[in-house]
Amino acid sequence: MSATGSAAASGVVLGIVLVLLAQQFGLLGLSDLVHAIEYLVIGAVVGGVVFALIGWALGRRYLARHPPAAATPP
Amino acid sequence: MARRGFGPGARRPGLVAAALASFALVLIVLPAASLAGPASAPTVAASQPAVAPGISATVTWNGANILNYTSATSAARIGFNDVVDVEYHWSSSGLLPAPVYTITDARLQIFYFGFALATRDIVNSVALPSTSGNFTMNWTTGSLQYVLEGSYRLVASLIEQNGTTAWSQAFWVYVAAPFYVGALLPIVLILIAIWEIYNIATVGKLAAVARPKTSAPPKGGTPEPAEPTTPAAGSATAPPAADTGTGADPSPPPSGGAS
Numbered sequence: 105m106s107a108t109g110s111a112a113a114s115g116v117v118l119g120i121v122l123v124l125l126a127q128q129f130g131l132l133g134l135s136d137l138v139h140a141i142e143y144l145v146i147g148a149v150v151g152g153v154v155f156a157l158i159g160w161a162l163g164r165r166y167l168a169r170h171p172p173a174a175a176t177p178p
Numbered sequence: 179m180a181r182r183g184f185g186p187g188a189r190r191p192g193l194v195a196a197a198l199a200s201f202a203l204v205l206i207v208l209p210a211a212s213l214a215g216p217a218s219a220p221t222v223a224a225s226q227p228a229v230a231p232g233i234s235a236t237v238t239w240n241g242a243n244i245l246n247y248t249s250a251t252s253a254a255r256i257g258f259n260d261v262v263d264v265e266y267h268w269s270s271s272g273l274l275p276a277p278v279y280t281i282t283d284a285r286l287q288i289f290y291f292g293f294a295l296a297t298r299d300i301v302n303s304v305a306l307p308s309t310s311g312n313f314t315m316n317w318t319t320g321s322l323q324y325v326l327e328g329s330y331r332l333v334a335s336l337i338e339q340n341g342t343t344a345w346s347q348a349f350w351v352y353v354a355a356p357f358y359v360g361a362l363l364p365i366v367l368i369l370i371a372i373w374e375i376y377n378i379a380t381v382g383k384l385a386a387v388a389r390p391k392t393s394a395p396p397k398g399g400t401p402e403p404a405e406p407t408t409p410a411a412g413s414a415t416a417p418p419a420a421d422t423g424t425g426a427d428p429s430p431p432p433s434g435g436a437s
Contacts, residue, residue: 130329134328
């Protein structure tokens with residue numbers, strides 16, 4: 105999986121986790137099922153998009169800092 | 179390139195975190211399924227201040243009216259092992275003659291994801307039709323406090339003898355764990371968050387996987403031909419059958435051949 109895809113997947117999980125943590129710290133109310141699902145979906149989408157961009161940027165930076173080694177002559 | 183011991187084609191570490199997140203959700207849903215009220219219990223609409231038209235009620239939470247806690251931001255705060263004194267006072271508010279009600283049950287439910295995590299009832303099975311009444315409940319979060327903390331919506335309701343909800347009111351309570359993370363669910367969530375942040379911080383290495391590979395020779399190279407085995411001079415015994423693996427051909431290989 106590419107860096108972008110992997111970061112997007114991690115971002116989805118992280119977005120859901122952050123919504124649940126916000127409820128645990130009293131910042132959100134998840135007692136209503138409809139609103140809870142809305143918050144979770146929004147967290148997953150925002151986390152996926154944001155961290156996909158971050159993963160893409162990190163992948164670019166890694167390739168810039170680690171250029172491919174020259175092929176060794178036979 | 180291997181990523182923390184996982185090959186690029188193998189299962190991704192994010193899936194492990196997703197499994198942990200699923201476990202956390204199971205922690206949420208399992209108590210909801212096991213501790214929810216009986217199936218025959220009437221469903222309570224949280225936003226309904228009163229179902230019966232001629233009844234009014236006041237519920238106090240440690241002496242304060244629950245109408246002070248009608249939003250998550252103004253939730254009443256309780257700590258672990260706190261016992262809350264919940265007082266129900268109801269009265270008939272119709273025109274004279276005031277209608278009578280037979281209120282047999284004062285109920286308090288805590289909701290999460292739309293499920294009733296816990297239901298407490300104070301039942302007066304010998305209640306008589308009346309125009310007013312009182313109930314007293316000592317409420318705690320019980321064993322749920324070790325799993326969950328955070329803001330929860332509670333619904334206080336009064337149930338008539340026929341099972342209908344005569345009155346209900348929703349309010350919010352914040353269950354505070356020691357040091358904010360003294361419950362199981364926030365600990366699990368924080369661990370998942372740390373794992374995912376670590377994954378994202380090291381995700382740049384995956385970009386090298388998609389990079390075109392150089393023409394380096396394979397690490398193992400071509401397999402080295404086996405040394406020809408010849409039976410020892412003067413040895414008339416055949417090699418043991420276990421050497422062949424199958425035992426189907428017990429004869430030794432011809433001289434010069436590869437076994």
